Amino acid sequence: MLELDGLTAGYHGGTVLHGLDLEVAAGAVHAVVGHNGAGKTTLVHTVAGLLRPSAGTVRLDGGDITGRPAHRAARAGIGLVPQGRRVFAGLTVAEHLRLSHRKGSAWTPQRVLELLPRLAERRGSRGGDLSGGEQQMLALARALLPGPRVLLLDEPTEGLAPALARRVHELTRTLAGEGVAALLVSPSPLLAVDCADAVTVLTSGRVTARFSGSALRDDPAPLHEALSLTGP
Numbered sequence: 001m002l003e004l005d006g007l008t009a010g011y012h013g014g015t016v017l018h019g020l021d022l023e024v025a026a027g028a029v030h031a032v033v034g035h036n037g038a039g040k041t042t043l044v045h046t047v048a049g050l051l052r053p054s055a056g057t058v059r060l061d062g063g064d065i066t067g068r069p070a071h072r073a074a075r076a077g078i079g080l081v082p083q084g085r086r087v088f089a090g091l092t093v094a095e096h097l098r099l100s101h102r103k104g105s106a107w108t109p110q111r112v113l114e115l116l117p118r119l120a121e122r123r124g125s126r127g128g129d130l131s132g133g134e135q136q137m138l139a140l141a142r143a144l145l146p147g148p149r150v151l152l153l154d155e156p157t158e159g160l161a162p163a164l165a166r167r168v169h170e171l172t173r174t175l176a177g178e179g180v181a182a183l184l185v186s187p188s189p190l191l192a193v194d195c196a197d198a199v200t201v202l203t204s205g206r207v208t209a210r211f212s213g214s215a216l217r218d219d220p221a222p223l224h225e226a227l228s229l230t231g232p
């Protein structure tokens with residue numbers, strides 16, 4: 001569904017991502033793990049159209065969306081849950097949902113609130129008054145409302161208690177089952193393995209290992225090894 005081929009990107013003439021190949025299958029969760037500075041956010045921003053690649057292609061459902069600006073990537077079916085959540089402090093939950101809904105999308109505010117009941121309880125609250133977990137759910141809701149084919153989740157569990165982090169990953173899994181594939185960038189590899197079909201290790205902008213999620217759930221040692229070999 002989402003295919004990255006030789007993706008190369010960076011800043012101010014420097015290269016951060018070096019010819020990355022990666023596929024997210026339909027209905028799958030693909031986790032990308034790596035140490036700080038490995039290029040995970042750069043990867044997400046390049047796919048989301050926030051950063052223009054210097055080489056390589058991004059294909060969604062076979063269509064070339066390389067280098068499309070963010071609003072056009074979104075229209076093509078890329079949904080972004082940005083690092084840090086980025087909710088509006090002064091807008092209520094209901095206002096966020098109204099602003100993000102797109103006519104014709106299968107994800108209506110009502111359907112999203114059924115999936116995220118805690119948000120329904122807080123629909124009149126302002127973004128700035130929500131807990132970290134609630135803000136994360138709101139960021140997820142906002143990305144879902146336009147009806148994406150693939151969600152890019154950039155460190156969605158950052159700063160959350162373990163039980164909430166697991167809930168975010170369960171939701172990611174549930175959404176994959178409903179046809180919204182996910183590229184999940186995670187600072188906590190073992191949590192990501194819980195919900196991933198495929199796991200890619202990124203080191204200094206290059207893929208240094210690939211695993212199936214089920215193999216790692218049986219034995220996570222190879223992932224530890226891949227990460228320690230490339231430690232900071």
Ligand SMILES: Nc1ncnc2c1ncn2[C@@H]1O[C@H](COP(=O)(O)OP(=O)(O)OP(=O)(O)O)[C@@H](O)[C@H]1O
Pocket residue numbers: 011016034035036037038039040041042043187
């Ligand atoms: N806007 C920018 N301008 C210049 N360099 C940048 C910019 N953003 C990131 N970088 C550099 O690109 C490299 C990769 O950063 P990136 O944020 O993609 O890594 P990451 O794997 O997401 O790390 P983290 O887990 O810390 O968020 C780093 O060396 C970083 O300093």
